[in-house]
Amino acid sequence: MTNMPQEVAIIGGGPAGLLAAQHLAEAGHRVRVFEAQATVGRKFLVAGHGGFNLTNAEPLPAFATRYADRQPGFEQFLAYFSPADLRQWVASLGLDTFVGTSGRIFPTADYKPAQLLRAWLRHLQELGVALHTRHRWLGFTPKGLRLRDESTGQETEVCPAATVLALGGASWAKTGSDGRWTQAFQEIGVRCVPFAPANCGAEVAWSAFFREKAGRVPLKNMALSCAGHTVRGEIMLTDYGLEGTPVYALTPALRAALASGGPATLLLNLKPDLTPEQLLEKLRKPRGGKSLAAFLEQALRLGRPIPMLLRELAPAEATATPEALAHLLHHLPIPASGLRPLDEAISTAGGVAWDELDAHLMLRRRPGTFVAGEMLDWEAPTGGYLLQGCFSTGAWAARGVQAWLAEQ
Ligand SMILES: Cc1cc2nc3c(=O)[nH]c(=O)nc-3n(C[C@H](O)[C@H](O)[C@H](O)COP(=O)(O)OP(=O)(O)OC[C@H]3O[C@@H](n4cnc5c(N)ncnc54)[C@H](O)[C@@H]3O)c2cc1C
Structure with missing residues (x-):
């Protein structure tokens, strides 16, 4: 693979990565998503097994307090891509949501989360987003990213103009969110707060x-x-x-x-x-x-x-x-x-430390590389706050990429 200027690589095909991909493709960038598993959105689909709680109707200032004190910026992330924006996004894919009695927002009963994901992937395809499944990110090279094609075992380097890493937390490893990425961060000196189970028994x-x-x-x-x-x-x-x-x-x-x-x-x-x-x-x-x-x-x-x-x-x-x-x-x-053990937890506390990031969610030690979703050091309760946090940080990182590319 050769270096293609203004190409943006998204690593990790969960909700945070795919939303960043959508926003960047809509803004006219060439976007490639690299996902280690054979399919994208596996944890998104696992979330759909119980009540698939997309977000919550709680008003915004109170909503932001769900992300605890040490998680700066959430008011801004949520204002930029709000729970209302999330519902509108689902509607733009031709599907409806409803507010349950507890304020939790769910997809309507007439479709399954897999349908939402399929409609989303169709839209990404129409936007020209290239999905490279079975491609595992192994770490950073001086100028780019090291990837391994899991089908052939072949390693390659890609050098995109900007990168969004959205590799997830460290629970339900069978969905692909195995937390193994921390090693690559340690290699370049980026501090990660140790993982701990959140929303668990x-x-x-x-x-x-x-x-x-x-x-x-x-x-x-x-x-x-x-x-x-x-x-x-x-x-x-x-x-x-x-x-x-x-x-x-x-x-x-x-x-x-x-x-x-x-x-x-x-x-x-x-x-x-x-x-x-x-x-x-x-x-x-x-x-x-x-x-x-x-x-x-x-x-x-x-x-x-x-x-x-x-x-x-x-x-x-x-x-x-x-x-x-x-x-x-x-x-x-x-x-x-x-x-209960980390792998059983619904979500993970810990991840990339906030002081390693600037206000655009860009790694200070690695200009042009942005981080989004559950791999950031935040936690929130169930009730739609987890997916909303992933979507909002994904959208915010995409905004950061655009601003950064415009500056270059
Ligand atoms: C049982 C369960 C139920 C849940 N229910 C809800 C709910 O109802 N509402 C809610 O808001 N949230 C829910 N969640 C939480 C929600 O699913 C997650 O917070 C969300 O999926 C995290 O999104 P993400 O994009 O940050 O990461 P993920 O969805 O974890 O995606 C990360 C992706 O990165 C890929 N990846 C990892 N490492 C590499 C690598 N080295 N190279 C390439 N790709 C890599 C993974 O394979 C994965 O596809 C639930 C979670 C679980 C486990």
Whole structure:
């Protein structure tokens, strides 16, 4: 392959890379996408297996706060390619979205995420974007990029006028996001913050008895807290511990508690809609000889496996009086012993450190090379914030490429 001036290379065919490719092709650049896997968008399609949550209807200033304090620039990235722009982009591909009750934005039920990806790839083809699958980026050369054709094993160098790296995080390696790219960054002295699981389950050392008897069961309408942060929603009891949206959203607090060596305690509120007084009033009603399990079922509709969970986690005296029981039902301590392994996580914290990038997401040590998507050091909760973050940084990096090429 020879050097072609004004050609832009996109490495990584996930949502961040493909959107950067689209914007740059629309701006008139010759764009080539290099993807290590046999097909592009594998994690995008995995995201479609559950509820495929494209973005969120939360208004912009609040939306940006989801990307935590140490992630500068997100307000700007989101303003440049906003949740409304994302919906409009889907509409431009001939497909619709709708806002769910929680504010989450989904594709309408009459098409599958694979259809969205196919429509997108058709559009990219019409724009002249060249897709080179089975092409793995191996690292930087003094002037360009080293690639390996995975079909033939042959290595080549490409020297594009600008590059966008959108290689993803380090979870669900089978989709291609294996995080192996950090080595190439270390070779040129670019600092990467170590990866950590985000939006993942919490491990709890259940007794063998509880693990066997409770099984996998949802706890609906709960509130879960860690280090002063509280999230409501459905929690799933699993053989390894807990999962579900509230657990995922508390990963940063849980990770910090585990790292400080202190007790990583989750507090479960089993009746978040009742005030302490209302709860106490219900618990003060005479039990009439009923067992605790039958009483909780009748007075509070807390059936199986709640009594078992209380026995598993609290001493008998914690349920002995209405006052103690009311406190316990609002603050059931669950000791988390760890987070699930990185590869299982929905997303990854860590990645290219922000101080290695300028305001255009260009690597300071490698002018003309831009970085976008989950490989940047940010994290956000589920609810559409992950894909939106990838799309917005992809669009922003493409904007940076255009500005940089115009300057050259
Ligand atoms: C189970 C699951 C469910 C999810 N559900 C949602 C959801 O509902 N809503 C939401 O907002 N987000 C969701 N996400 C997260 C979302 O899918 C990711 O955040 C997003 O795909 C990341 O986009 P990206 O473009 O940065 O990276 P990726 O999508 O990971 O793409 C990176 C690409 O780079 C390629 N690559 C890596 N290394 C190389 C190399 N050396 N050379 C060439 N190519 C390389 C990879 O093969 C991959 O195709 C979910 C994730 C998972 C795992």
